Amino acid sequence: MIVNTKKRIPNATMKRLPLYYRYFKQAEEAATDRVSSREISEALDIDSATIRRDFSYFGELGRKGYGYNVKSLLNFFMEHIQGTDKKNIVLVGVGNLGSALLNYKFNNLSDKMNVVAGLDSNEELIGRKINDVVVHHESELEDIIKKEKVEVAILTLPVSASQEMAERLVDAGVKGILNFTPTRLDLDKNIYVHNIDLGVELQALFFYMKNL
Known part of the structure; x- marks a missing residue:
């Protein structure tokens, strides 16, 4: 996974990040290995193009034809978005x-x-x-x-x-x-x-x- 967090992130994207984190957390609890942007879109009612654009600010988080690895994305959000400290x-x-x-x-x-x-x-x-x-x-x-x-x-x-x-x-x-x-x-x-x-x-x- 290639990650670049030096880009300026739009406020609208930042507000959606907790929704993505919660979605991947629930997917992990449901023992889901990977998801597509379409599945995320249907679950969160966010356009697929918006989801891909949001994720693009952080680098290559997924692969075309494969989707997003739930565990990897959850770890990413925990480390780079929320931080590891309480x-x-x-x-x-x-x-x-x-x-x-x-x-x-x-x-x-x-x-x-x-x-x-x-x-x-x-x-x-x-x-x-x-x-x-x-x-x-x-x-x-x-x-x-x-x-x-x-x-x-x-x-x-x-x-x-x-x-x-x-x-x-x-x-x-x-x-x-x-x-x-x-x-x-x-x-x-x-x-x-x-x-x-x-x-x-x-x-x-x-x-x-x-x-x-």
């Missing part, structure tokens, strides 16, 4: 959304991530355990990030508190933030922020439904 994560803001996220079963990512703590300022939540994750007071943020070597934070705070908390997370050593608030965070360009605005996503859904 990321420690904190969730900041244990309200309704934050609690729901802590209760979510990240089964497909259990070997890649570990939520080490929830953080909140609500005294009634401090000390509670949600899905085996203990909620700490936000005053402990810096100590927890340092002790647990946390690199990633999930932010589910009110808009008014998001920017200040994001800056605090970065100062404490966090390298990436999954932002569930409508706020567009103004941070150093070396900090990666992935925004998930549920309002925007719903509007997009309504638009696609209307234009089917």
